[in-house]
Ligand SMILES: Nc1ncnc2c1ncn2[C@@H]1O[C@H](COP(=O)(O)OP(=O)(O)OP(=O)(O)O)[C@@H](O)[C@H]1O
């Protein structure tokens with residue numbers, strides 16, 4: 001109990017009629033009982049008031065959490081009394097995982113700012129995405145916070161689940177459910193056969209995740225859809241991961257992966273959520289062709305091809321007309337001409353239905 005609340009308690013005790021705590025053994029008079037009831041009522045209304053204040057604080061914290069998606073995260077604003085012990089992100093205290101409860105095993109991936117490890121968390125297989133140098137500056141810290149905040153708000157069967165986070169420097173990490181494969185591994189590093197039915201089913205899963213992201217208000221743009229960010233579990237369910245570039249704010253800086261980036265992104269022009277539809281088109285092509293798009297070309301080469309020459313990877317002859325048309329529509333040069341994920345879902349369902357009746 002804090003000093004203030006201890007004093008508050010002592011004050012209340014002074015005015016309190018004897019018998020409220022039931023320690024005198026005497027039978028309380030009607031007047032005493034009425035006074036007790038009045039005091040209880042007063043306490044009750046004080047408690048209600050406290051609850052209202054706490055709820056209001058919670059709401060404003062939530063609003064700040066949303067603003068972090070736009071890159072305007074302010075560490076100070078998100079602090080709660082929980083943070084007084086040290087630097088942390090107290091609003092997510094319910095997600096806090098002690099770093100020493102993680103038994104970190106081998107590395108499974110990694111990018112510019114983080115390394116991804118397989119780990120055990122109290123015996124449960126998980127993945128730990130650890131920011132490897134917390135002293136690298138505010139930009140990287142903001143990236144960590146933004147990804148954590150974004151993931152903490154997403155709940156969908158086709159989006160990787162954030163189990164918790166270690167938010168106390170130097171051990172900044174996200175703890176995620178472990179999903180054994182990536183689509184990149186399946187397509188390019190394994191001999192696993194992917195038939196048309198399987199490809200459509202994977203594409204439908206991804207469409208569901210994207211429908212959910214784009215249904216957020218404002219829409220959440222993933223901006224880095226590619227097979228390495230599509231996890232696949234043992235039941236062949238897709239789980240979208242890597243929300244490092246996800247943003248509701250289209251002008252947020254930072255590129256994705258050139259081969260999957262729409263013309264407007266490559267050219268640094270204004271863009272909207274249809275950039276994800278473009279990437280989806282490339283991913284669908286990649287599943288059909290089982291090749292890496294624009295393999296061996298660097299950023300400048302891809303820009304020249306996609307932006308200036310409006311070139312796209314060659315669609316394999318094995319592709320049915322319906323799938324080829326879907327791919328072409330998705331990677332259309334004009335974002336407004338690209339279908340929405342709703343429309344894509346309908347077309348994929350039709351393909352699935354046709355496949356069943358074949
Ligand atoms: N939940 C998970 N389960 C299994 N593997 C995962 C998981 N999350 C990430 N990985 C692996 O780690 C890799 C990198 O993860 P992620 O894309 O989130 O990190 P990143 O730092 O953004 O990397 P990159 O810059 O390569 O995209 C993934 O491509 C995948 O191979």
Ligand SMILES: [Mg+2]
Nearest residue numbers: 111228229242
């Ligand atoms: Mg990634």
